[in-house]
Amino acid sequence: MGKKKKEPERQFPEVYTRLKTxxxxxxxxxxxLNLKTNTFYRKVSECENMNFIKHN
Structure with missing residues (x-):
């Protein structure tokens, strides 16, 4: 079964935009966001991969 994932942080899209600008x-x-380094960069990577797929 594995460990349940926490619900995505509601602030992530806004904070991600501020980071990228x-x-x-x-x-x-x-x-x-109160995230540890690995979790933060995993979320950033997921976000960037989704954007890459949507644009191509």
């Missing part, structure tokens, strides 16, 4: 750093984004 260089208004905040990755460290600040992780603090806002």
């Amino acid at each position: 260089c208004r905040i750093t990755a460290v600040k984004a992780m603090r806002i």
